[in-house]
Amino acid sequence: xxxxxxxxxxxxxxxxxxxxxxxxxxxxxxxxxxxxxxxxxxxxxxxxxxxxxxxxxxxxxxxxxxxxxxxxxxxxxxxxxxxxxxxxxxxxxxxxxxxxxxxxxxxxxxxxxxxxxxxxxxxxxxxxxxxxxxxxxxxxxxxxxxxxxxxxxxxxxxxxxxxxxxxxxxxxxxxxxxxxxxxxxxxxxxxxxxxxxxxxxxxxxxxxxxxxxxxxxxxxxxxxxxxxxxxxxxxxxxxxxxxxxxxxxxxxxxxxxxxxxxxxxxxxxxxxxxxxxxxxxxxxxxxxxxxxxxxxxxxxx
Amino acid sequence: xxxxxxxxxxxxxxxxxxxxxxxxxxxxxxxxxxxxxxxxxxxxxxxxxxxxxxxxxxxxxxxxxxxxxxxxxxxxxxxxxxxxxxxxxxxxxxxxxxxxxxxxxxxxxxxxxxxxxxxxxxxxxxxxxxxxxxxxxxxxxxxxxxxxxxxxxxxxxxxxxxxxxxxxxxxxxxxxxxxxxxxxxxxxxxxxxxxxxxxxxxxxxxxxxxxxxxxxxxxxxxxxxxxxxxxxxxxxxxxxxxxxxxxxxxxxxxxxxxxxxxxxxxxxxxxxxxxxxxxxxxxxxxxxxxxxxxxxxxxxxxxxxxxxxxxxxxxxxxxxxxxxxxxxxxxxxxxxxxxxxxxxxxxxxxxxxxxxxxxxxxxxxxxxxxxxxxxxxxxxxxxxxxxxxxxxxxxxxxxxxxxxxxxxxxxxxxxxxxxxxxxxxxxxxxxxxxxxxxxxx
Numbered sequence: 001x002x003x004x005x006x007x008x009x010x011x012x013x014x015x016x017x018x019x020x021x022x023x024x025x026x027x028x029x030x031x032x033x034x035x036x037x038x039x040x041x042x043x044x045x046x047x048x049x050x051x052x053x054x055x056x057x058x059x060x061x062x063x064x065x066x067x068x069x070x071x072x073x074x075x076x077x078x079x080x081x082x083x084x085x086x087x088x089x090x091x092x093x094x095x096x097x098x099x100x101x102x103x104x105x106x107x108x109x110x111x112x113x114x115x116x117x118x119x120x121x122x123x124x125x126x127x128x129x130x131x132x133x134x135x136x137x138x139x140x141x142x143x144x145x146x147x148x149x150x151x152x153x154x155x156x157x158x159x160x161x162x163x164x165x166x167x168x169x170x171x172x173x174x175x176x177x178x179x180x181x182x183x184x185x186x187x188x189x190x191x192x193x194x195x196x197x198x199x200x201x202x203x204x205x206x207x208x209x210x211x212x213x214x215x216x217x218x219x220x221x222x223x224x225x226x227x228x229x230x231x232x233x234x235x236x237x238x239x240x241x242x243x244x245x246x247x248x249x250x251x252x253x254x255x256x257x258x259x260x261x262x263x264x265x266x267x268x269x270x271x272x273x274x275x276x277x278x279x280x281x282x283x284x285x286x287x288x289x290x291x292x293x294x295x296x297x298x299x300x301x
Numbered sequence: 302x303x304x305x306x307x308x309x310x311x312x313x314x315x316x317x318x319x320x321x322x323x324x325x326x327x328x329x330x331x332x333x334x335x336x337x338x339x340x341x342x343x344x345x346x347x348x349x350x351x352x353x354x355x356x357x358x359x360x361x362x363x364x365x366x367x368x369x370x371x372x373x374x375x376x377x378x379x380x381x382x383x384x385x386x387x388x389x390x391x392x393x394x395x396x397x398x399x400x401x402x403x404x405x406x407x408x409x410x411x412x413x414x415x416x417x418x419x420x421x422x423x424x425x426x427x428x429x430x431x432x433x434x435x436x437x438x439x440x441x442x443x444x445x446x447x448x449x450x451x452x453x454x455x456x457x458x459x460x461x462x463x464x465x466x467x468x469x470x471x472x473x474x475x476x477x478x479x480x481x482x483x484x485x486x487x488x489x490x491x492x493x494x495x496x497x498x499x500x501x502x503x504x505x506x507x508x509x510x511x512x513x514x515x516x517x518x519x520x521x522x523x524x525x526x527x528x529x530x531x532x533x534x535x536x537x538x539x540x541x542x543x544x545x546x547x548x549x550x551x552x553x554x555x556x557x558x559x560x561x562x563x564x565x566x567x568x569x570x571x572x573x574x575x576x577x578x579x580x581x582x583x584x585x586x587x588x589x590x591x592x593x594x595x596x597x598x599x600x601x602x603x604x605x606x607x608x609x610x611x612x613x614x615x616x617x618x619x620x621x622x623x624x625x626x627x628x629x630x631x632x633x634x635x636x637x638x639x640x641x642x643x644x645x646x647x648x649x650x651x652x653x654x655x656x657x658x659x660x661x662x663x664x665x666x667x668x669x670x671x672x673x674x675x676x677x678x679x680x681x682x683x684x685x686x687x688x689x690x691x692x693x694x695x696x697x698x699x700x701x702x703x704x705x706x707x708x709x710x711x712x713x714x715x716x717x718x719x720x721x722x723x724x725x726x727x728x729x730x731x732x733x734x735x736x737x738x739x740x741x742x
Binding site: 057139160246248262 | 384386387390391411413414415416444445502503522525526527556559560561563564565696697699700702703706707709710711712713714732733735736737738739
């Protein structure tokens with residue numbers, strides 16, 4: 001066909017459209033449509049009356065669902081818990097990843113490939129399985145870990161209301177540090193060798209090089225990591241919902257995502273669940289924007 | 302004025318339904334019991350059946366083999382605690398749910414209230430199904446005079462004890478809760494690290510059964526409103542008692558079915574299990590390997606002075622709103638809930654206790670109760686005979702259930718049962734009111 005040759009000559013527009021259409025079709029169907037549907041749902045309410053037997057009426061209620069979400073102590077409590085989670089999780093995970101990556105990149109590092117694999121391995125374990133493994137390791141009476149601590153005279157219940165948050169953070173750290181080490185390590189590999197050589201000639205040791213040369217140069221990669229981590233944190237759902245099977249300390253509304261799930265499937269209030277989901281999505285968007293702004297400013301300076 | 306013809310048509314349809322069920326009645330009355338039920342018009346075609354109950358695949362196969370008009374496709378779904386009801390509810394709403402569902406009594410009202418299950422009246426042979434049931438169990442599937450399912454099992458709450466541990470402590474089987482407390486103290490005197498039972502934060506239906514047995518009514522209707530009783534006098538009495546048991550360490554707070562609980566059973570930390578007839582297999586599985594054969598006995602749960610019991614668990618079979626063939630679905634439900642063949646086909650799936658008269662002995666045949674030190678079915682019979690009438694489940698048990706689970710979570714770190722009931726009552730009130738229901742306390 002004649003058309004073939006014309007596209008071959010690379011006029012751009014049509015070829016691009018051809019390649020982009022499948023993406024946008026799926027994107028519209030799987031992302032845009034559900035979001036629009038949730039948005040619509042969130043402005044309506046299913047109202048029953050009396051004993052509730054019989055048809056429910058659907059009526060437009062404006063922002064009332066959003067109001068209920070924000071007025072709910074369990075939702076705001078969940079947000080607070082999530083903030084606390086971030087406060088523990090991000091420094092320990094990102095910090096750990098930076099240290100691991102710098103160690104791997106240090107010229108003195110031995111058996112680099114092996115350590116790379118070992119560090120990455122936990123990430124290859126699916127999140128659900130990781131949570132199940134840790135639930136086992138946390139449960140008093142069956143966990144070898146708890147038993148070992150006990151024989152050393154340390155009485156710890158990882159699953160009680162005080163320790164369960166750090167325990168969940170630990171699962172996430174275990175899962176994600178390795179993954180981020182790989183990203184940072186790749187960024188470190190891209191640091192021009194001549195700069196490092198210049199530093200060495202100037203008399204900088206390994207630690208000085210790591211802190212003053214390598215670290216600033218991987219800041220862009222670090223900001224990408226921060227972005228993904230923050231979005232990922234807002235999506236926190238799997239680990240707590242698995243741990244909830246082993247302990248009653250993780251409530252059904254522990255984090256905002258669980259709150260939305262509870263609204264939809266326990267309280268049978270799909271409209272309220274939709275409102276909560278929109279709130280979570282907006283939060284993710286806002287935080288992402290803030291992080292990108294902040295990091296681009298940091299990178300410029 | 303305009304509605305008159307419609308009304309008349311509805312009346313005629315009703316009359317026709319009555320007539321056909323009368324025909325059915327006489328048909329069944331004259332024929333020998335073993336012949337398949339009289340054909341109910343166009344009850345044929347393909348239907349799907351969802352259940353989390355073990356062995357139901359075999360029952361569906363048996364049904365398919367027994368006749369050639371209806372073909373049942375079975376699908377295992379997770380149980381309620383693992384998201385089974387969320388799956389069922391969303392599937393029905395989306396219009397791709399099964400024809401026949403399995404719903405526990407506590408959850409049934411919310412499916413009825415959401416219009417997700419159909420009344421069976423007109424589809425089933427009422428005289429030979431619903432009308433033959435014990436009044437207490439019938440009340441759990443009937444709302445507003447209509448039957449929204451056929452009950453499968455009737456699970457009386459019973460208590461399981463390690464007879465050897467009770468003997469060692471020098472106590473008999475407690476008849477009342479007062480005796481239970483004394484027995485617990487004596488047990489602790491002999492074995493300070495052991496417990497007489499557990500309190501399960503993840504099983505609010507057991508707390509409900511305990512309250513029920515104590516005379517509480519958590520849900521009721523008053524005119525056009527629901528009446529909540531989570532903070533009634535009887536519940537207070539029950540919660541105070543269990544709080545005292547926890548405080549004295551006679552009862553251990555731990556998740557039911559958890560690894561911790563299993564370990565406590567296996568190593569003899571627990572001298573008792575508050576459960577139901579269906580607990581037998583769970584106890585056997587967890588204690589068999591540590592040589593506890595013959596040491597476990599069943600007993601009626603202790604009472605408050607006069608024999609009283611409650612149901613703890615149990616499921617019904619229902620026709621969902623998404624069913625395209627309710628007639629065939631109802632036919633299959635009759636088989637599931639009332640036919641001895643269905644019970645026999647399921648094989649050994651534990652110590653079932655069934656709602657329909659005469660079926661329990663069929664289940665008993667398949668279950669080897671030799672692991673236990675007494676006649677457990679005799680105990681179930683006694684417990685079943687004392688179930689307190691008048692209990693009703695609320696329009697959304699899930700709200701109360703999760704609220705209780707959440708607040709019971711604090712029991713290990715100083716929380717109190719009282720406070721848990723208090724906050725759960727509040728959560729139920731606001732949850733129901735937000736759905737527009739009228740609720741009083």
